[in-house]
Amino acid sequence: MSTVVQGFTKSLAMTVLSEIGDKTFFAAAILAMRHPRRLVLFGCLSALIVMTILSVLVGWAAPNLISRKWTHHITTLLFFGFGLWSLWDGFTEEGEAEELAEVEAKLDADWKADTATAKKSSKDGDDLKKQKRPFLSQFFSPIFLKAFSITFFGEWGDKSQLATIGLAADENPFGVVLGGIIGQALCTTAAVIGGKSLASQISEKFVALSGGVLFIVFGIQSFLSTIES
Incomplete structure (x- = not known):
């Protein structure tokens, strides 16, 4: 049986290398430049976190719906497929620039619409309302909902989500959840604090190639490992 530590380390490494420079990484960085950081974070x-838990639950349930042998083979193919995908992105060097441009265009349009609406109300009145509003309700403001929805739907069906499902089907689910959440927390915090400058300092080619190699290694390990009955 896979250990918690093994699931944790695999999930942590995979999450960090998949999320740096990802669409949701840039979305968090851009939102944090325009809104209160704590709400965006x-x-x-x-x-x-919700996406990670849902993905792990799907991966954990998969062996109970499909035979362990098939889930193991599917997971192995996923790792090799994502590895080749990441290596291709690294060699073509197109992914990150396109994702940044796409996210910026979408958020710019939303920002202009929000700014036009905001001009109709007084800033002093908004500050007064914020002071009167209970502390907890501030976290369920339109800013929180926007950050949550953009991130959740941006991550849905993403490579890292599918990889998490595959990893949870083959490793200890608790370790995968823990590693995924810590990895997401590290990446999201880095994005909110200074995501765009951080992404510009880290070579996108290096991140993509490192992620590709990591997925290939996971695939080889999965291919060579014995299948539990």
Whole structure:
């Protein structure tokens, strides 16, 4: 049986290398430049934690719906497939720039719409309302909901989500959840604090190639490992 530590380390490494420079990484960075950081961090991280738990539950349930042998083979193919995908992105060097441009265009349109609406109300009145509003309800503001929804739906069907499902089907689910949540927390915090400058300092080619190699290694390990009955 896979250990918690093994599931944790695999999930942590996979999450960090998959999320740096990802669409949701840039979304968190751009939102944090325009809105209170704590609300953006809380919204984005909440969505990623929910997504991680859902993915692990699907991966954990898969062997009970499909034979262990088939889930193991599917997971192995997923790792090799994602490895080749990441290596291709690394060599073509197109992924990150396109994702940043796409996220910025979408959020710019939302930002202009929000700014036009905000001009109709007084800033002093907004500050007064915020002071009167209970502390907990501030986290369920439109800013929180926007950060949560953009992150949740941006991550749905993403490579890292599918990889988490595959990892949970083959490793200890608790370790995968723990590693995934800590990895997401590290990446999201880095994005909120200074995501765009951090992404510009880290070579996107290095991140993509490192992720590709990691997935290939996971695939080889899964291929060579024995299948539990």
